């Protein structure tokens with residue numbers, strides 16, 4: 145027998161932001177037994193003893209008191225360090241550009257946090273992600289959020305059936321302006337709070353300085369692909385494919401772009417012009433591939449894909465290989481597809497899954 149909302153306990157992940165505040169409010173209005181839980185995943189206490197996680201938890205408390213729901217905090221610093229931050233550093237060490245948000249969703253929010261919630265008697269967890277879940281033909285589908293500007297399925301591509309069966313995204317059918325309006329109408333203390341930006345543990349801090357604390361920098365040469373030395377780099381990990389700013393190369397002519405890295409020789413390759421052929425690729429190899437549907441057995445899949453968040457969908461053909469990896473061939477050449485980032489597959493509104501970009505195939 146299905147439970148009524150009153151009998152259904154939903155643990156809402158609350159970050160202290162407006163999206164998760166409205167998520168908790170809507171669940172409460174729908175009659176669910178809602179509990180707000182704040183996760184502390186990172187100790188960012190500065191030299192003055194100030195910690196932004198404390199400010200965020202303070203906002204979570206104010207919102208939960210305003211809505212009238214109980215709230216708790218859980219600490220996953222150790223798990224986050226082992227499962228997300230180590231991966232993040234390892235990827236940078238191998239010259240790649242990782243996506244910690246995808247890992248955090250799979251391992252922490254829909255891993256550790258979900259398990260903890262179930263221990264606390266939850267039937268579901270809810271988050272303020274702009275995404276939707278639908279049960280179709282006995283399986284859970286992940287659908288894009290209704291607000292195409294905010295859709296977050298790119299970051300949720302690594303979830304499986306079990307994780308989706310326990311997930312609720314109560315604001316997924318709304319647009320961001322609608323969410324803000326609901327927060328204002330309900331007088332939520334976070335209604336006017338600015339959206340967070342950047343990788344959560346780095347926040348507004350200087351990225352190079354942050355990374356320098358964890359990985360030794362090895363300066364080296366910047367060369368063109370015809371091996372002409374044109375400058376010095378501060379350490380390969382600070383640069384990403386297609387990057388234009390922060391190279392310190394000027395002069396007359398088109399701007400310079402990062403086109404390649406040679407990790408063994410510690411050389412950063414740069415070229416002039418945003419349309420340089422070395423920036424283009426015709427396909428990629430994806431590893432750690434996740435197909436959300438268990439019924440997905442096709443060897444060749446014609447669909448669309450994104451290689452970075454906030455990119456219009458691109459037509460691709462995916463060739464699944466027996467070892468679980470996939471070759472993804474692009475309908476049109478793509479610019480600055482970056483190893484370490486996620487490639488995410490779509491069929492219309494349905495997110496089919498995704499993987500990690502391991503290699504790119506040049507023209």
Ligand SMILES: Nc1ncnc2c1ncn2[C@@H]1O[C@H](COP(=O)(O)OP(=O)(O)OP(=O)(O)O)[C@@H](O)[C@H]1O
Pocket residue numbers: 156157158159160161162163164165167181182183184185253270271272273339340344
């Ligand atoms: N520290 C945290 N504790 C509990 N849940 C969290 C935490 N950080 C994020 N979440 C959950 O994951 C969702 C998506 O996280 P993301 O970092 O993308 O937040 P966001 O889009 O800025 O949303 P918000 O406005 O709620 O901060 C949040 O809406 C929230 O439900």
